[in-house]
Amino acid sequence: MAVIRGRRAFLGLAGMVFLLGALAAAWMAPVAAQSEAAPLRVVTTTAMIADGVRAIGGERLASVDSLLGEGVDPHLYKPTRADVARMLRADLIIGNGLQLEAQFQDTFDQLVRSGRSLVFAAERLPKDRLLADAAYQNKPDPHVWMDPDLWIEVMAQVRDALVAKDPAGQASYTRGYENYAERIRGLSAYAKSVLSGIPPERRVLITAHDAFGYFARAYGFGVIGIQGVSTESEAGLRRIEEVVELAVARKIPAIFVEASVSDRNVKAVVEGSTRRGHDLRIAAQIYSDSMGTPGTYEGTYLGMIDHNATTIARALGGEAPERGLNSRLGTGS
Numbered sequence: 001m002a003v004i005r006g007r008r009a010f011l012g013l014a015g016m017v018f019l020l021g022a023l024a025a026a027w028m029a030p031v032a033a034q035s036e037a038a039p040l041r042v043v044t045t046t047a048m049i050a051d052g053v054r055a056i057g058g059e060r061l062a063s064v065d066s067l068l069g070e071g072v073d074p075h076l077y078k079p080t081r082a083d084v085a086r087m088l089r090a091d092l093i094i095g096n097g098l099q100l101e102a103q104f105q106d107t108f109d110q111l112v113r114s115g116r117s118l119v120f121a122a123e124r125l126p127k128d129r130l131l132a133d134a135a136y137q138n139k140p141d142p143h144v145w146m147d148p149d150l151w152i153e154v155m156a157q158v159r160d161a162l163v164a165k166d167p168a169g170q171a172s173y174t175r176g177y178e179n180y181a182e183r184i185r186g187l188s189a190y191a192k193s194v195l196s197g198i199p200p201e202r203r204v205l206i207t208a209h210d211a212f213g214y215f216a217r218a219y220g221f222g223v224i225g226i227q228g229v230s231t232e233s234e235a236g237l238r239r240i241e242e243v244v245e246l247a248v249a250r251k252i253p254a255i256f257v258e259a260s261v262s263d264r265n266v267k268a269v270v271e272g273s274t275r276r277g278h279d280l281r282i283a284a285q286i287y288s289d290s291m292g293t294p295g296t297y298e299g300t301y302l303g304m305i306d307h308n309a310t311t312i313a314r315a316l317g318g319e320a321p322e323r324g325l326n327s328r329l330g331t332g333s
């Protein structure tokens, strides 16, 4: 008992020394921040936001982590204890908002109550820029990254959140934002150009879930999401039949699948079309709610949207270089 007690006392002392060291470091940090980078630790929910934070914050940031990894469905993901710990350690937490991170609500409430800096970048957009989501009682559609021009506005909110937390870095964040926005404008022009080559009657995106509303608005597409309908119910079968009807009537050549969504309905539509003598093929996967593998081109925001625009243009009868935007810039990926 005495030994244990002694040990505890020792640990207590060691802990105290550690704490004093940490306090001393904390005292000294602001002094260092005036001449060097402020060591801001930023945690984001989606990887798309993290990509922007890195581009805008650059070397001024100590770390940028995103909680939602590749292929994760943000509508369903519940934060783990490790996620909560990461958010508690962060100086700034940036979410998408508009209830994209539906399972985070309790955690977000707690973080706000405990005085943490939490910003929802998409919720700061003007209301008239948002679409209503028919699948969610006409609440605002959260998939704003699908329109690059709109995403530039979301990134302006990210810049402002960084400046508010670290005013000394204003010039640096503004520069980072301008560079990033310029690259996204280039992406936007590329997407407009390749997608406008698709014959108008084929500008219909048949996909598993309703993530492409902003894409549709930006590029003049119709969009049909078939997630949620069950092929085992009358209504579900009727819905599948309607989609088949449309694909056949408009001679739509391709249907799209996403990583995180079951492709059963997609297959039902393809089979229905085949029975009607129309060859509808399943195109290469496109990205909806998460980006590709970290460290690859598709694991960046630009790469994700470039991949989607290029894949959709090629699959629906438009013309796009096989390697997308990069082959135009001549940089390769």
Ligand SMILES: [Zn+2]
Residues within 6 Å of the ligand: 075, 143, 209, 210, 211, 288, 289
């Ligand atoms: Zn979604």
